[in-house]
Amino acid sequence: MVRVELVEGDITAQRVDAIVNAANSSLLGGGGVDGAIHRKGGPEILAETRALRASRYGRGLPVGQAVATTAGRLPARWVIHTVGPVFSATEDRADLLRSCYASSLRVADELGAATVAFPLISAGIYRWPVEDAVRQALSVLRPFEPVRLTTAYLVLFGTETAAVARSVADSPA
Structure with missing residues (x-):
């Protein structure tokens, strides 16, 4: 199993x-994590997403x-772009x-x-409740069975989000 x-x-x-980008479907940058990754990563990322x-x-x-x-100027080799769902109180999109x-x-x-960093996908502008x-x-x-990957980091932006995440991670399933 991968270490989390x-x-x-x-x-x-x-x-x-690898850094995971909580992208929008256009792949061309935006706000939040997506905008930060494009700004700090530089034009090489945008060039490749335009080609895609x-x-x-x-x-x-x-x-x-x-x-x-590519990860451009980021301290990683790759950016993995994924599009999270917008939270809905009336439709289960988990x-x-x-x-x-x-x-x-x-x-x-x-x-x-061997290592990958994830943001908390959909928990920002897409309004997914942090705890869930x-x-x-x-x-x-936690249960992922990798071939090469050894460690996955869940990178939490802000003290409050990190505290909620630690509480969830430490609680029994």
Whole structure:
């Protein structure tokens, strides 16, 4: 199994093989994690995401899927872009959220990454409740059986989010 570590901090500063981007379907940058990764990673990331849009993902990357590009100027080799679902109180979209983590793990492992850093997907502008977002992430990360991947970091932005995540991680399933 992959080792899962919770880290409070900035995902763009993580020194890992792959950083996961909570992207929007356009793959062309945006706000939150996506905007920060594009800004700090530089134009190389945007050039590769534009090429992906021009070839395989003309309509954008579907929710729950993942695709890799260079990491540009980030302290990583790759950025794995995945599109999380928008939270809905009336429709269960948890399977799509778990698919983001599973797809990203598979891509990281296929790339040969030993370490990967994840943001808390969908917990920002997509309004997924933090406690459940952490539960969904850990339900996929903890049991993953990698070929090459050894460590997955769940990078939590802010003291409050990190405290909630630690509480969820320490509680019995």
